[in-house]
Amino acid sequence: MGTDISGYLEHRAPQDGREPIWYASYDLGSLGVDRDYDAFGCLFGVRNYANFRPLAAARGLPADTSAAVSARLAQLIEWYGENGFHSITWITWAEVKAVDWDEPAEKPDRRLHEFRRTPEGLGLTGKSGVSPAFAKAVGLRPGEVREWPEGTEWLIGDTLYRSVIIRRRDAVSGTGQWQPVWDAMKGLAAQHGDDNVRLVVWFDD
Structure with a gap:
């Protein structure tokens, strides 16, 4: 059985003069992200066969997540129970921008x-x-x-x-399927700021 990813891009913006809140911007599936274990491990520590130091593993659901993300997860729990998904986490655009894509994995790939x-x-x-x-x-x-x-x-x-040690850019190519995600986050950050854009993800087996 394989592992797949789901999630949303969110941005934070003011609401009628009150404190800023998070809104869902894009469903990750609409950006074409598919099963990719090297990327899952590099970014989120899931199926980390390549032995990366994960960038954002097991952070859990943000307490201030958007209404759309909360509703989607509630729906999944209703359909499949608490075990319908796992490894929920998130990463901001500011963190993605700071990544050293030439950083190698900590040990050789287990494969x-x-x-x-x-x-x-x-x-x-x-x-x-x-x-x-x-x-x-x-x-x-x-x-x-x-x-x-x-x-x-x-x-x-x-x-x-x-036996090979791979780098982050080998796992998450600058021209691969994650590029539309980074492009969308970059566009949102130009409007709302780097720390006000994040990707929230979860996985299912």
């Missing part, structure tokens, strides 16, 4: 990166846990898990297995 030789050189074909062919070749017992030093590699048949 070995698999490459195949092509006329243009080595091509990444996937990331996975231990395959049966790999386990047999290196003598792993059933269920055994090891942490391999960065750069360790094995050529088994026509597949090259390599």
Whole structure:
């Protein structure tokens, strides 16, 4: 069973001369974000196979969240119960702007990166846990898990297995599916300020 993300972009603005409150601006689904475990781990500590220091993990639901987000979560609880979602958290645009996207993960990816030789050189074909062919070749017992030093590699048949530490920009590409989210947050921040724009997310399995 996989893990998917849901959420909203919110902005904070004054209301009829009273204290500012948060409003829902965009449903995250409308911005095209799909299942992406490297990004989930890098940003929020969910499915963190790549071993990042998460930017905003397990902060919970903001006490002042928008009415739309509160209503959506209440609906999910009504439909699926308290276990219908998990790992709710949030991050502001000010925090996203401050990210060092060249920061590496703290340890090598728990999934070995698999490459195949092509006329243009080595091509990444996937990331996975231990395959049966790999386990047999290196003598792993059933269920055994090891942490391999960065750069360790094995050529088994026509597949090259390599232990890799990835950077934040590898997990959340500047031109990938998260770019529309950052663009929308940047646009809202131009109107309301960096600290007055945030992304609230939760996950379901």
